[in-house]
Amino acid sequence: MSRPVSWLFRAGELAAEAGLALRDAKRSYRTLPRESWHRMRTDAFGADPRGGRLHRVRNSPHFVDGSFRNPVPTRRLAYGHTPLALMRTRLTSDQGRRSPSAAVPVHRLLPADLSEPPASGLRLTWLGHATVLAELDGVRVLFDPVWSERVSPFDWIGPKRLHPVPLPLSELGPVDVVVISHDHYDHLDMATVRALAAGDAVFAVPLGIGAHLEHWGVSPRRIVDLDWWESVELDGLRLTATPARHYCSRGPRPSGKFLWSSWVVEGKRHRLFHSGDxxxxPGFADIGERFGPFDATLMQVGAYSEHWPEVHLTPEEAVQAHRDLGGKLLVPIHWGTFDLAPHPWEEPAERTVAAAHAAGVTVAVPRPGKPFEPADPPPVKLWWRAVAAAPSGADLLVPDGLAPGVPDSPAALTAPRARTPRWPPPGRPARRARRRPGRHGQAPGHQVRRRPPRFREARPGRRARTVPRPGRRGPPVLTPAGGSSRLT
Structure with missing residues (x-):
């Protein structure tokens, strides 16, 4: 089957799946009471800020003309990239490369693994995507907790997990502080928040996000809303909401009243940075000057795309941001758990390790659920290659056995890879300008991009008007009243 035909079949399959999902949703709507359907439909979307929380939002210096603004001008989609282009990229990308070919080797985390305090005072456990448990100077901090199977307002549609959670939430133990970076579904999970609300944790969130938590049953006394550069003291830690270049969006409600942020956590002996999305x-350098150096930076390295280059870091940009922050150990997060962008599943890890070694940056890429202490980082083991769907030896940037922190032929590691164009699909010729024999005074074979317009002769007392050919627009030509627009 040729590539264009298979592309059309794939588009038909996606349309059929969407139709079946809508049909099932319609049936569910008919069988549920109206109150239950309304509650299911709106709860995951959260709530808008009100009262004192709304007053703080409107008085923020970063709230301009009814919405929060990024520290620098930012577009959610690159100029010229449309939703149709996004769909085209999704359909023409290699679907098999966007998920692992076998089960991800998740480390089954046991409560005994976390029972003893870390010897150095700082221990990190990456639980998948942007969820990280940090045990810092005797305090347990949980970043962007997501335990649900899908990151979506519904449990029947949306990006699904590519690997299980390393341990059930019930076995995690007590958490002192929960930190949320923004309200996207892959960072703020309603079911997880409701489960954590049963404990005694305090929730530190950017301005406006507390409205979602309060709507889901978290006590307002346990919610701390912070603007950029604001800090709070919790259990001996100092948490500061720092700027980030992103946006908020959760369901059909307006997103201008919800702030996004990165986070700085300072203890008595250690400092940690979480990038969020x-x-x-340039603000990374400012954060580093104010709060650095950091024992570890948890940097988003996945879900990037040429369609939204200004709101997600590429692996190379994450390494540069880590250096701007003055970080000692780079821990890549936000990759490998959900399929959120058209890049191959293993590519963020490969590119991060390659860029880190080329820049002389120490990096740790543990398996999900494997605890480690930044004071003694584990060696880089390319564990993802065993389950990646990439052909043997293809698109691999890091030589096997490369020692952590030691650059090895940086030019080879950072050399750009040859990429096949995503459009037109292979086998389909690109559209060419039509070639015509010599016409309109042009040489034979000249590429004519459009025909010149036809003109009607102006009647006395009227202006000449242009009559373009069907489907084409010609330049307007005006002549004095009573004159002629005929070309001579």
């Missing part, structure tokens, strides 16, 4: 901007 962000594009690169």
């Amino acid at each position: 962000t594009g690169w901007f």
Whole structure:
């Protein structure tokens, strides 16, 4: 089957799946009471800020003309990239490369693994995507907790997990502080928040996000809303909301009243940075000057695309941001758990390790659920290659056995890879300008991009008007009243 035909079949399959999902949703709507359907439909979307929370939002210096603004001008989609282009990229990308070919080797985390305090005072456990448990100077901090199977307002549609959670939430133990970076579904999960609300944790969130938590049953006394550069003291830690280059969006409600942020956590002996979701901007250097150096930076390295280059870091940009922050150990997060962008599943890890080694940056890429202490980082083991769908030896940037922190032929590691164009699909010729024999005074074979317009002769007392050919627009030509527009 040729590539264009298979592309059309794939588009038909996606349309059929969407139709079946809508049909099932319609049946569910008919069988549920109206109150239950309304509650299911709106709860995951959260709520708008009100009262004192809304007053703080409107008085923020970063709230301009009814919405929060990024520290630098930012577009959610690159100029000229439309939703149709996004769909085209999704359909023409290699679907088999966007998920692992076998089960991800998740480390089954046991409560005994976390029972003893870390010897150095700082221990990190990456639980998948942007969820990280940090045990810092005797305090347990949980970043962007997501335990649901899908990151979506519904449990029947949306990006699904590519690997299980390393341990059930019930076995995690007590958490002192929960930190949320923004309200996207892959960072703020309603079911997880409701489960954590049963404990005694305090929730630190950017301005406006507390409205979602309060709507889901979290006590307002346990919610701390912070603007950029604001800090709060919790259990001996100092948490500061720092700028990020991103946006908020959760369901059909307006998103201008919800802030996004990165986070700085300072203890008595250690400092930690969590990027949340962000594009690169010069503010990383400012954060590093104010709060650095950091024992570890948890940097978003996945879900990037040429369609939204300003709101997500590429792996190379994450390494540069880590250096701007003055970080000691780079821990890549936000990759490998959900399929959120058209890049191959293993590519963020490959590119991060390659860029880190080329820049002389120490990096740790543990398996999900494997605890480690930044004071003694584990060696880089390319564990993802065993389950990646890439052909043997293809698109691999890091030589096997490369020692952590030691660059090895940086030019080879950072050399750009040859990429096949995503459009037109292979086998389909690109559209060419039509060639015509010599016409309109042009040489034979000249590429004519459009025909010249036809003109009607102006009647006395009227202006000449242009009559373009069907489907084409010609330049307007005006002549004095009573004159002629005929070309001579």
